[in-house]
Amino acid sequence: MRTLAQNEVERHMLHCPTVDNLRHWSKTYSAKPHLAGDLQHAESIRDLWRSYGVKTELVCYDVLQNFPARSSLKLLSEDGAIAFEASLKEDEVVEDPTSSPANGLPSFHGFSANGHVTAEIVYANFGTLNDFKLLESKGISVKGKIVLCKYSKVFRGLKVRAAEKFGAAAVLIYSDPQEDGEFTAANGYKPYPDGPARHPTSIQRGSVDFFSIAVGDPTTPGYPSLPGPGTERRDPKGAIPSIPSLPISFADALPLLESLNGRGLSPEDVGGIGTDWRGGLPGVDYCTGPSVVEASVLNHGEYRYSPIYNVIGTIPGRTKEIVMLGNHHDSWCCGAVDPVSGSAAMNEVVRGLGELCSAGWNPFRKLVISSWDNEEYGLVGSTEFAEEHENELTEHCVAYLNVDESTNGGTILGAIGSPLLANALSTVMRLVPSPVHDSTTVYDDWASLKKEYRATAPKPMSLLSPMGTGSDYTAFFHHMGIPSLDLVFNKRGTAVYPYHSNYDSYLWIEKFGDRGFKKHLAMARLWGTLAVRLAGIPLLGFNARDYAATLEKHVKHLHAKKVTSLELTALEDAVAEFAEATASLDELGGGSDLMTVAGTIVSRTQVGVNEINRRYRGVEKSFILNAQEGLPGRPWYKHLIFAPGLWAGYDGVVFPGILESLEDGDIGAANEWAVRIAQRIKKASLVATGQDRQQR
Numbered sequence: 001m002r003t004l005a006q007n008e009v010e011r012h013m014l015h016c017p018t019v020d021n022l023r024h025w026s027k028t029y030s031a032k033p034h035l036a037g038d039l040q041h042a043e044s045i046r047d048l049w050r051s052y053g054v055k056t057e058l059v060c061y062d063v064l065q066n067f068p069a070r071s072s073l074k075l076l077s078e079d080g081a082i083a084f085e086a087s088l089k090e091d092e093v094v095e096d097p098t099s100s101p102a103n104g105l106p107s108f109h110g111f112s113a114n115g116h117v118t119a120e121i122v123y124a125n126f127g128t129l130n131d132f133k134l135l136e137s138k139g140i141s142v143k144g145k146i147v148l149c150k151y152s153k154v155f156r157g158l159k160v161r162a163a164e165k166f167g168a169a170a171v172l173i174y175s176d177p178q179e180d181g182e183f184t185a186a187n188g189y190k191p192y193p194d195g196p197a198r199h200p201t202s203i204q205r206g207s208v209d210f211f212s213i214a215v216g217d218p219t220t221p222g223y224p225s226l227p228g229p230g231t232e233r234r235d236p237k238g239a240i241p242s243i244p245s246l247p248i249s250f251a252d253a254l255p256l257l258e259s260l261n262g263r264g265l266s267p268e269d270v271g272g273i274g275t276d277w278r279g280g281l282p283g284v285d286y287c288t289g290p291s292v293v294e295a296s297v298l299n300h301g302e303y304r305y306s307p308i309y310n311v312i313g314t315i316p317g318r319t320k321e322i323v324m325l326g327n328h329h330d331s332w333c334c335g336a337v338d339p340v341s342g343s344a345a346m347n348e349v350v351r352g353l354g355e356l357c358s359a360g361w362n363p364f365r366k367l368v369i370s371s372w373d374n375e376e377y378g379l380v381g382s383t384e385f386a387e388e389h390e391n392e393l394t395e396h397c398v399a400y401l402n403v404d405e406s407t408n409g410g411t412i413l414g415a416i417g418s419p420l421l422a423n424a425l426s427t428v429m430r431l432v433p434s435p436v437h438d439s440t441t442v443y444d445d446w447a448s449l450k451k452e453y454r455a456t457a458p459k460p461m462s463l464l465s466p467m468g469t470g471s472d473y474t475a476f477f478h479h480m481g482i483p484s485l486d487l488v489f490n491k492r493g494t495a496v497y498p499y500h501s502n503y504d505s506y507l508w509i510e511k512f513g514d515r516g517f518k519k520h521l522a523m524a525r526l527w528g529t530l531a532v533r534l535a536g537i538p539l540l541g542f543n544a545r546d547y548a549a550t551l552e553k554h555v556k557h558l559h560a561k562k563v564t565s566l567e568l569t570a571l572e573d574a575v576a577e578f579a580e581a582t583a584s585l586d587e588l589g590g591g592s593d594l595m596t597v598a599g600t601i602v603s604r605t606q607v608g609v610n611e612i613n614r615r616y617r618g619v620e621k622s623f624i625l626n627a628q629e630g631l632p633g634r635p636w637y638k639h640l641i642f643a644p645g646l647w648a649g650y651d652g653v654v655f656p657g658i659l660e661s662l663e664d665g666d667i668g669a670a671n672e673w674a675v676r677i678a679q680r681i682k683k684a685s686l687v688a689t690g691q692d693r694q695q696r
């Protein structure tokens with residue numbers, strides 16, 4: 001067999017995926033729900049990948065899970081009679097064959113506490129930490145009450161955590177039309193399936209684990225939940241809620257909100273003029289309450305240890321280095337978007353890789369393709385795997401590329417990740433045709449988003465937002481310091497995405513989410529091409545100067561806070577030094593063959609590909625705290641530069657130690673963090689220039 005050239009390999013990954021196949025997998029996988037632990041589904045993925053010629057195995061863990069058993073929500077009248085009983089179900093939509101309530105889980109939160117609470121209701125806006133602080137400052141207590149709040153802004157588990165902190169007894173979370181942008185009935189849009197607005201009975205299920213504290217099985221923090229009696233199980237207290245919660249639709253929330261009309265403070269009294277406390281439901285004045293009448297919330301799930309099954313495909317490489325790809329295969333309902341739009345693309349990538357192997361491709365790095373189980377309860381399958389293989393992955397895995405959803409209806413790529421990967425991503429984005437325009441690329445579409453980019457060349461680093469959490473990259477990036485990306489076409493959507501509801505269906509994809517499956521196609525091409533570029537070329541196509549530029553930008557943000565006693569000189573000096581060190585590394589990594597480093601002429605061959613790669617990888621690793629350390633109050637999170645916002649969840653923050661100390665009003669601690677981070681950045685500079693070796 002002849003050796004395949006890298007450009008042939010990339011061309012194959014660009015041309016191999018087909019709309020017909022993507023449509024087929026979308027329809028097949030979203031025909032029924034696949035709750036975590038679905039062995040048959042995992043086996044079918046394994047068998048498919050094997051049929052593509054890729055060595056594939058199942059990897060099993062036993063993890064704590066709750067399974068819904070009984071739930072109810074009632075609004076009582078003043079004499080205690082039932083005034084309203086919530087349906088806690090989505091209406092079946094005749095045109096949408098998978099929308100029957102029999103198909104999805106009941107209204108339910110993963111890791112919610114069991115309980116039966118009867119109490120008055122208090123409306124708490126989005127249920128953010130600040131919303132609870134504001135309520136308290138205005139004399140409205142949630143102590144012992146049932147908190148009713150809207151879904152957006154922060155991760156649902158952190159709403160429950162905040163409610164718990166302020167003494168609430170239970171939490172109800174609903175999706176308000178206010179969260180749906182222009183696509184609302186008030187703007188004349190029809191609800192699904194006749195139009196792009198949210199169906200009034202749509203319910204967002206999901207986990208309420210405290211994911212900014214730790215992810216994975218909450219009873220095995222930092223080590224794998226291996227099957228068998230030898231695995232120590234710890235009390236999950238502090239990682240999951242101790243009060244019950246339920247997700248509800250706005251149809252079910254309406255009578256509860258109406259019961260608060262005229263009770264307590266108005267939105268303007270709490271949040272001021274133009275406040276977001278006022279939602280978008282007609283006939284509701286969004287008063288805080290407490291209500292005069294009580295509600296009754298029952299949530300009962302069966303907690304037990306249960307097996308989950310990761311599907312792991314492997315393509316051998318010529319070295320021990322690894323490039324990993326990840327998507328998950330579990331879903332709350334039928335999940336045509338989450339995760340099937342990503343799983344369909346993954347199948348096409350695996351098929352393409354299998355074909356390359358049959359044609360004799362033998363990549364420089366090993367490829368590990370993972371279809372994770374149990375992402376939905378808290379990134380459990382990926383985290384347990386990462387914890388089991390922590391040493392090998394830390395040593396050999398050069399990059400982790402995650403696609404949870406190919407698209408949630410958006411048409412422009414949104415990416416989060418390590419700045420080291422921005423340049424590699426942008427170069428591949430230039431190769432992939434746009435899913436929406438005839439003569440542009442995925443890159444052009446992204447660049448057209450921002451006005452300023454039309455005049456000047458956009459900087460690749462601005463492609464990437466900081467990594468928070470919410471999908472399976474978390475253990476790889478935040479726990480182990482493996483440069484990671486998470487990709488999704490999520491910007492400029494044309495309908496409300498029915499996230500974690502029974503309407504996340506094949507029909508929704510066909511009608512609103514991705515009519516011609518072009519976004520699925522673009523994702524399969526992008527993901528596969530980036531994977532073979534990173535696996536196939538010995539010199540890692542990383543860019544470290546983007547890392548320094550990201551740090552420069554966020555030091556400026558710290559300055560803009562105008563905290564006079566915050567001492568940033570050491571941090572600024574370290575970042576300036578890092579900018580020089582990374583620029584010289586990028587010259588070695590991507591520039592001409594001869595260059596001057598610290599006054600000496602060296603060539604790339606003198607430095608050597610292995611050494612250049614070692615330096616790039618060492619940059620990210622320099623920011624990882626050791627096994628005994630971690631971020632304050634969340635030792636599982638080990639990246640000093642990036643972390644999920646402690647009370648925000650999905651969004652990432654930069655310099656978490658400094659920011660959290662400032663939020664606590666502890667300037668001393670903020671200054672200590674600034675010094676500590678500066679020391680790590682200096683270490684990263686030594687690695688980038690290779691001086692760490694000379695110093696040993």
Ligand SMILES: CC(=O)N[C@@H](CC(=O)O)C(=O)N[C@@H](CCC(=O)O)C(=O)O
Nearest residue numbers: 206207211376377378379404405470471
């Ligand atoms: C599409 C996707 O990535 N879905 C993610 C959220 C996101 O990253 O946008 C998702 O639904 N993640 C789960 C994770 C649950 C957890 O970690 O506890 C979620 O419910 O948010």
